[in-house]
Amino acid sequence: MTAGNSYLKPNADSVDDGDEADQVERLRYERDFWRNLFDQLVEEFPEPVLVVNDDGIISHWNDEHTELSGIEHEDAIGERAIDVIGTKGVDETLAEKIARTGRSVREDSIRSGGNEDNAWHIRAAGVPLYAPDGDVVGAFEYISVVTELVERRNRLQRVQESISEIVDGAVEELLEATETNAEANADLESFVEAQLEDLTVVQEEMESLSATVEEVAASADEVSGQSAAVGELADASKEATAEIVSLTDDVRDAATELAESSRQLDERTEAIDTVVDVIDDIADETNLLALNANIQAAQSSGNSAGFAVVANEIKGLANQSKAEVETIESIVEDVRTNATETVERVEETLEGVDDVLERARVVDDKQTEIGVAVDEATTGTEQIAGATDDQAATAEEVATMLNDAIGQIQEVATSIETLSQTTDRQAREVRNVREEVRELEAQL
Helix, strand or coil: CCCCCCCCCCCHHHCCCCCHHHHHHHHHHHHHHHHHHHHHHHHHCCCCEEEEECCCEEEEECHHHHHHHCCCHHHHCCCEHHHHHCCCCCCCCHHHHHHHHCCCEECCCCEEEECCCCEEEEEEEEEEEECCCCCEEEEEEEEEECHHHHHHHHHHHHHHHHHHHHHHHHHHHHHHHHHHHHHHHHHHHHHHHHHHHHHHHHHHHHHHHHHHHHHHHHHHHHHHHHHHHHHHHHHHHHHHHHHHHHHHHHHHHHHHHHHHHHHHHHHHHHHHHHHHHHHHHHHHHHHHHHHHHHHHHHHCCCCHHHHHHHHHHHHHHHHHHHHHHHHHHHHHHHHHHHHHHHHHHHHHHHHHHHHHHHHHHHHHHHHHHHHHHHHHHHHHHHHHHHHHHHHHHHHHHHHHHHHHHHHHHHHHHHHHHHHHHHHHHHHHHHHHHHHHHHHHHHHC
């Protein structure tokens, strides 16, 4: 029976059960009906189908089987299945096995054949055919062509293997990169910790320096004030020195006048000496006159007594004058000695005054230089104080910057720690992905 024919189930009411001929006709009709339905089923079955009897002889072979095997109907019908199919290493086909054992079979494995240009993959299944009395009279075998499915599975497997290789390679690279990042993070964390310690030390030093600079600034201000006071004292000392020089000049003038007066006194003393010498000479002459008078009185006779008295008086006066002259000479000698000593002392005083004047002028010059130096020192100290204030401000700014830098580095350290934890977590996730891919590969 060919595809496209249709049969209707016979109506049992149209056949008289009492008529044997009709009964046979009815049974023949039903037989033909179900046979044609079976032939139609085989013919129109969407998969390759073959039917064998209990001897393994092929009774049905549809077009799909011809397309699959390349064996035509006329070359298959009536032949033993094993001879037509001729599976190497097998004594009977699946249909023959089913007909022999009377058990339905569905193959778990896939059979493959053909060549690279025309490969095929199939999986067979079949059921036994029973006679009305229950005996097995043959087998119905159909073949599921799974070539496309197998090829898809093979392509999927190749894609899966490629994906697995790519994933494994990516996972290995990612793990290596993760380990490298972990090592770099550890090194960076150590470096940041070292830098943090160094910056902390620098911060402490800067705070100490800032305090020292502030102390220096305060000291500079104090020194500046002291320098100003020294300048004032130097000015006052210069004024006092000028007054000393002026007084010393006055003393020198007075000493000069004293020396001149002493010289004049010495000259007057010499004049007195001259007068004393004259008086002494007069006294000597007076004595000589008195002596001569006495001699004359002794030689004269007459009134020589009065003359002698006068002569004695004159002699007495002369002696007294001579004694006074000696006293005057002694006094004059003392005055001369004192005057000489005074002149010498005045000259020594003048020399000392000159030396004092010279030293006072030197002191005055030094005081001038001290004043200039004090002014310069005051200016320099003020500049130092200003610079120190600037340095103190800069030190405070640097300390603030160090505080900010330490805070930022601490944030970096925290970020590095977070990154390290994230890297570890990513590594675990990557390993989990690899395991999941392997499990998926096994499932596929």
